[in-house]
Amino acid sequence: MPDLEQWPTGRLLTTAARLVEHAWNERLVSIGVTHAGVIALGVLEAQGAMTQANLAQMVRVQAQTMGKTLSRLEVRGHISRTRSDIDRRSHAVSITSAGSRALSEAKDVERTLIAGEGLVSNELRSHLQSVIQDLGAPRWSWEPDGAPSASRRAGLPEPALIDD
Numbered sequence: 001m002p003d004l005e006q007w008p009t010g011r012l013l014t015t016a017a018r019l020v021e022h023a024w025n026e027r028l029v030s031i032g033v034t035h036a037g038v039i040a041l042g043v044l045e046a047q048g049a050m051t052q053a054n055l056a057q058m059v060r061v062q063a064q065t066m067g068k069t070l071s072r073l074e075v076r077g078h079i080s081r082t083r084s085d086i087d088r089r090s091h092a093v094s095i096t097s098a099g100s101r102a103l104s105e106a107k108d109v110e111r112t113l114i115a116g117e118g119l120v121s122n123e124l125r126s127h128l129q130s131v132i133q134d135l136g137a138p139r140w141s142w143e144p145d146g147a148p149s150a151s152r153r154a155g156l157p158e159p160a161l162i163d164d
Contacts, residue, residue, distance in 0.1 A: 041103040049094035
């Protein structure tokens with residue numbers, strides 16, 4: 001076992017995040033979705049149909065990364081893509097009933113994972129929210145309180161978070 005007492009906080013945070021995501025993905029495999037797929041389905045369920053580019057922006061990934069996620073979801077029947085009548089190059093992405101069922105199951109997996117691993121702590125959630133707000137403010141043009149900046153309120157796009 002590594003000497004975790006010697007690890008810097010950033011390494012602890014990124015390692016913990018990867019381990020939670022791996023554990024979540026291992027449990028999601030039976031549903032046929034990944035962590036990224038669950039996030040996309042959640043946005044589609046909450047916001048309704050939208051373009052791949054808009055979905056990628058909301059999830060804060062590159063459109064190309066979102067395309068791979070959507071392809072996996074489409075093969076499983078969790079989303080549908082409909083060509084736009086206005087711009088034939090564009091597709092509206094929407095969640096299907098199978099996608100809604102998968103999302104519901106995935107939420108149960110998340111609740112079980114978090115409860116089972118002792119990750120339900122208001123103090124931990126508060127600390128993580130602070131880290132995201134503090135580090136996300138300059139990256140995503142947020143005000144320090146997490147609200148959209150004046151440029152976002154004016155409708156200017158936020159920069160996307162680059163995935164590897």
